Amino acid sequence: MATHVGDSTTTLVRRKSLGETYVGEWLVTTDHKKIGLMYIILGFFFFLVGGMEALLIRTQLAVPNGKVLDPHTYNEIFTMHGTTMIFLFVIPILSGFGNYIVPLMIGARDMAFPRMNAFGFWVVFFGGIFLQASFLIGQAPNGGWFMYAPLNEMARGANHAFEATPGMNADFWILGTLLLGVSSIAGSLNFVVTILKLRAPGMSINRMPLFTWMILVMSFLLLFALPSLTTASVMLLLDRHMGTNFYVYSNGGDPLLWQHLFWSFGHPEVYILILPAFGMVSEILPVFSRKPIFGYTFIAWSGVAIGFLSFTVWAHHMFAVGLPSIAQAFFATSTTLIAIPTAVKIFNWVATVYGGKLNLKTPMLFALGFVAMFLIGGLNGAALAVVPFDYQITDTYFVVSHIHYVLFGGTALAVFGAFYYWFPKMTGKMLDDGLGKWHFWLSIIGLNLAFFPMHIAGLLGMPRRVYDYPGNLGWNEMNLLSSIGAFIIGVAVVVFMFNLVKSLKSGEKAPEDPWDAYTLEWDTSSPPKKYNFLTIPVVRSRRPFYDKKYPDVADWKTATH
Amino acid sequence: MKNLENASRNDPHNGFDQVNESRRVAPLARAALKDDLTAPGHPCGTGNDPRDRRNMVSEDQQQEHTTQPESGAEEQPTTPSEGVESNPAPSASRRVRKKVRVNVAEITPHPSIWPLALALALVVLLLGTLIHPVVQVIGAILLIGAVIGWLTERR
Numbered sequence: 001m002a003t004h005v006g007d008s009t010t011t012l013v014r015r016k017s018l019g020e021t022y023v024g025e026w027l028v029t030t031d032h033k034k035i036g037l038m039y040i041i042l043g044f045f046f047f048l049v050g051g052m053e054a055l056l057i058r059t060q061l062a063v064p065n066g067k068v069l070d071p072h073t074y075n076e077i078f079t080m081h082g083t084t085m086i087f088l089f090v091i092p093i094l095s096g097f098g099n100y101i102v103p104l105m106i107g108a109r110d111m112a113f114p115r116m117n118a119f120g121f122w123v124v125f126f127g128g129i130f131l132q133a134s135f136l137i138g139q140a141p142n143g144g145w146f147m148y149a150p151l152n153e154m155a156r157g158a159n160h161a162f163e164a165t166p167g168m169n170a171d172f173w174i175l176g177t178l179l180l181g182v183s184s185i186a187g188s189l190n191f192v193v194t195i196l197k198l199r200a201p202g203m204s205i206n207r208m209p210l211f212t213w214m215i216l217v218m219s220f221l222l223l224f225a226l227p228s229l230t231t232a233s234v235m236l237l238l239d240r241h242m243g244t245n246f247y248v249y250s251n252g253g254d255p256l257l258w259q260h261l262f263w264s265f266g267h268p269e270v271y272i273l274i275l276p277a278f279g280m281v282s283e284i285l286p287v288f289s290r291k292p293i294f295g296y297t298f299i300a301w302s303g304v305a306i307g308f309l310s311f312t313v314w315a316h317h318m319f320a321v322g323l324p325s326i327a328q329a330f331f332a333t334s335t336t337l338i339a340i341p342t343a344v345k346i347f348n349w350v351a352t353v354y355g356g357k358l359n360l361k362t363p364m365l366f367a368l369g370f371v372a373m374f375l376i377g378g379l380n381g382a383a384l385a386v387v388p389f390d391y392q393i394t395d396t397y398f399v400v401s402h403i404h405y406v407l408f409g410g411t412a413l414a415v416f417g418a419f420y421y422w423f424p425k426m427t428g429k430m431l432d433d434g435l436g437k438w439h440f441w442l443s444i445i446g447l448n449l450a451f452f453p454m455h456i457a458g459l460l461g462m463p464r465r466v467y468d469y470p471g472n473l474g475w476n477e478m479n480l481l482s483s484i485g486a487f488i489i490g491v492a493v494v495v496f497m498f499n500l501v502k503s504l505k506s507g508e509k510a511p512e513d514p515w516d517a518y519t520l521e522w523d524t525s526s527p528p529k530k531y532n533f534l535t536i537p538v539v540r541s542r543r544p545f546y547d548k549k550y551p552d553v554a555d556w557k558t559a560t561h
Numbered sequence: 562m563k564n565l566e567n568a569s570r571n572d573p574h575n576g577f578d579q580v581n582e583s584r585r586v587a588p589l590a591r592a593a594l595k596d597d598l599t600a601p602g603h604p605c606g607t608g609n610d611p612r613d614r615r616n617m618v619s620e621d622q623q624q625e626h627t628t629q630p631e632s633g634a635e636e637q638p639t640t641p642s643e644g645v646e647s648n649p650a651p652s653a654s655r656r657v658r659k660k661v662r663v664n665v666a667e668i669t670p671h672p673s674i675w676p677l678a679l680a681l682a683l684v685v686l687l688l689g690t691l692i693h694p695v696v697q698v699i700g701a702i703l704l705i706g707a708v709i710g711w712l713t714e715r716r
Contacts (some may be wrong), residue, residue: 019672028672092651114670130684168691175687182683235691458597530669 030114031530035121036100037426040280042121043093046128047412048493050084053077053169056488057452063459064471065072071467074141076169078465082145083173086273087180088128090411093109094276095120095187097418098215100426102191103329104521104528105209107200112193113540120186127179134172141173144465146266147236149247149258152487154240171240172234180227181233188219195219200520202539209542210293210521213300217307218272224311225268232261256321261434263314271310274374277414278345280474281367284421287517288364289356292555293433296542302341309338318396319387328387335385342378345462362436363515366417369444377402380455398458404451408489413463416496421505424510427525432507434500440491450485455479518543636691671716 015381018024026034028041050059053062056077060066069077078512103110111117134140143165150244152170195216199208236258238244245251247258278299286293293299312334319328338537349371358364380402416439423431460471469475520537521528522547541547543556682703689697 018674025672027677028674030670030673030676109668110670115673115676118676119675119680122677123683126680126684130688171691175690179684179687241690531663531665534663 006327012363022294030110030118032099032103032111032117033426033528034112035117036096036098037064038121039092039096040126041096041261041410042125042128043089043091043096046084046088046092048130050081050089051490051493053081053084055486057081057482057540058486060468061479063480064469064476066468069352069467072142075465076140079141079144079173080131080135080149083141083176084448085270085407086145087177088131088205088379089408089413090125090273091180091184092124092453094129094218094227094273094414095124095184095412097211097280097415098191098276098424099187101422102212102215103198104125104425105212105519105534106195106198106203107520107533108194108541109199109532109536111190112198113190117184117190120190120395121181123179123183123376124504125185127176127183130179131172134169134176135542137168139168139172141176142169145174146261146262147258149255150249152236152240153248153260160478161413166283169358171235174237178230178233181230184222184226191215191219192223200537200544202537203544206297207539207542207544208300209279210282210299210303211276211279211294213274214282216373217273217303220273221268221272221307221310228230231264232258233264235261242398256318258315259318259321262309267308267317268307270403270406271306272296273411275306277370277411280414280418280421281349281370282345283519284363284367284417285352286418287421287515288359288361289353291352291356292518293348293542294351294354295344298344299348302344305341306338307317309334309341313338316385316390318362318462319390331477336382339385340390341384345377346375360418361515362431362433362440363421365437365440366413366420370410370413370417372415373405373444373447377405377409380405390536393458396458396462397454397462397464400464401451401454401458404447404454408451409447416440417441419496421515422521424528425521425526425528427504428510429503429507430510430514431500431503435495435502438498438501439492442495446485446488446490447491450482451487453481457482491559513545516549518546520544537557594653666671673714675707675711679704679711680705 004397008166019028026038029035055070057074060068060074079250099111102108131141141147144503147170151164152173152533153164154166195208195212234247235244239246239248239253245253246253247253249255282299312330314330315323315327319331323331353368380398384393384399384402420431420436423429458464460474460478462473462475462478469479512524512526515522518531519541523537524532541554541559547554547556586691682700684700686704688701689695689700
């Protein structure tokens with residue numbers, strides 16, 4: 001504090017605290033909306049990084065005997081593409097939407113633990129930098145996003161010495177994922193407590209918005225799945241630096257232990273990545289169909305069923321390792337079973353849209369695109385549950401196609417839909433609908449062109465993770481199409497970024513409720529005030545804001561829930 | 562309020578769940594609910610719900626209750642710590658002007674540097690595993706400092 005003493009008066013000038021400067025305000029914030037925005041910006045930044053890595057991969061594979069990258073760099077690029085997209089794009093961006101929207105949706109003023117919320121963000125921020133910084137010293141992770149043993153081990157052993165990953169590549173991956181795990185645990189705990197304890201009066205669990213439902217299930221999945229990855233990673237770290245032999249076969253360890261531990265995290269992880277997308281779509285479809293969601297209870301509880309079943313399917317990633325027949329039968333059955341609750345959701349979404357007064361704005365297009373593309377991803381996933389078929393196509397481009405239909409055709413389309421849907425609430429500006437439609441159609445064309453031919457390449461025997469391929473195996477056309485599709489997706493993303501910048505700079509001012517929506521987040525100003533709600537709203541049905549706007553036909557007058 | 566609870570306790574479809582819910586929300590939300598419930602003409606648990614016709618209130622009152630005063634308005638609490646806000650001017654004379662006082666400093670979380678500091682310390686600690694034990698020690702010291710700062714911060 002500085003004191004200026006004049007002739008006759010004394011003026012006290014208080015120095016600004018860190019939280020009062022523009023940058024400092026973001027550094028010290030514990031406001032869920034700001035943290036949510038930071039998550040979203042960070043996630044989108046890493047989406048661009050992962051996308052550029054994808055374009056490098058596709059450039060390398062566009063023609064036979066490609067020489068764009070050297071083999072070592074190629075290994076690093078495809079490993080970091082998967083790691084970045086899963087751990088640094090999808091999880092943070094879903095957390096971002098959850099952070100921003102869930103407290104508003106449930107009528108809370110903030111998350112239950114605001115400082116822990118900020119901590120979770122900063123850990124993922126530094127963890128992301130930590131992982132990507134490995135490129136700067138030429139030691140980026142290079143063992144695939146699943147970092148299989150024994151490739152993840154250092155060269156060691158008297159009789160079975162092998163050169164696996166002697167550098168720090170795997171260490172960066174282990175420590176990076178440990179950090180991201182800490183962030184996810186902090187975030188998940190926060191979501192669980194917030195959703196269970198801070199709902200507005202009257203919002204029983206049976207009246208919660210479906211996005212909130214899915215974030216709740218996702219949080220429980222993270223809490224129960226992450227310890228497995230953490231355990232596996234710590235054991236690997238001990239193997240590499242402390243001389244233990246958990247995964248070293250020559251010294252009595254078992255490399256398959258890594259696969260079991262990793263996939264018992266990794267498969268729930270797939271549902272962690274897709275469940276919030278289900279929630280986003282379940283919010284968008286009814287609003288743009290002008291109908292309540294069809295089968296609310298089935299959609300909500302099928303999410304819970306998927307959550308439970310996701311812990312019973314991990315070994316379908318390991319059919320080819322020689323599991324006993326009984327284990328193969330069990331995991332094939334459980335994997336097929338999980339298709340049932342997933343199909344329940346799809347039927348309910350179709351029934352929601354059916355007979356509705358459709359408003360085909362950009363968010364609705366993305367939501368409909370999600371349903372169609374996720375259906376393809378789900379169906380070829382069910383094919384992978386068939387053991388004899390899986391033997392033939394395991395570790396081929398068929399699997400790559402499946403995961404991309406689920407995660408890009410599914411999660412990414414839903415995230416883009418959510419961007420268009422909630423952007424007016426977050427920024428007070430509308431995104432341009434015309435550019436949004438360009439973005440949508442380029443994405444749909446690009447992703448089908450990129451990922452559908454991978455089915456055929458996989459069936460023709462093209463293994464995943466190959467650096468190059470000879471020109472006489474019949475894969476050339478499929479790879480060229482995939483690469484063209486990838487670049488079309490790149491153009492779509494450029495259109496989206498242009499739309500973002502244009503709309504933020506000179507976009508149409510958003511009203512508080514531009515979509516005539518149903519849930520509480522639209523019952524505040526755009527963007528919302530720091531305290532969200534002046535008085536905590538009282539909820540009487542599943543569509544509280546609809547009730548308020550249309551009291552004559554309010555849901556609570558007729559609904560039994 | 563008490564009468565409402567007693568009368569409603571045995572009927573699961575009369576809105577009593579809304580009162581019950583208030584016991585499970587944060588104290589601030591509970592306080593806000595209490596104010597609302599005790600306000601004249603509050604429809605919670607009563608009102609026009611066909612499942613509970615014991616205490617009918619008009620739709621105007623329902624509308625009045627659910628209107629969020631901040632919607633579309635430029636109002637902001639007059640000082641960072643204490644604000645006085647009122648609902649938009651009612652169009653119908655029957656509507657009751659309700660003043661809502663908001664203490665922004667109390668109902669919103671305080672900023673804090675410690676989450677950032679703790680995350681940074683954690684990264685330095687793990688980085689030490691790769692680089693040098695000295696870095697690890699520095700990370701551990703930073704971590705302890707950040708935890709102490711977090712725990713002793715005045716909220």
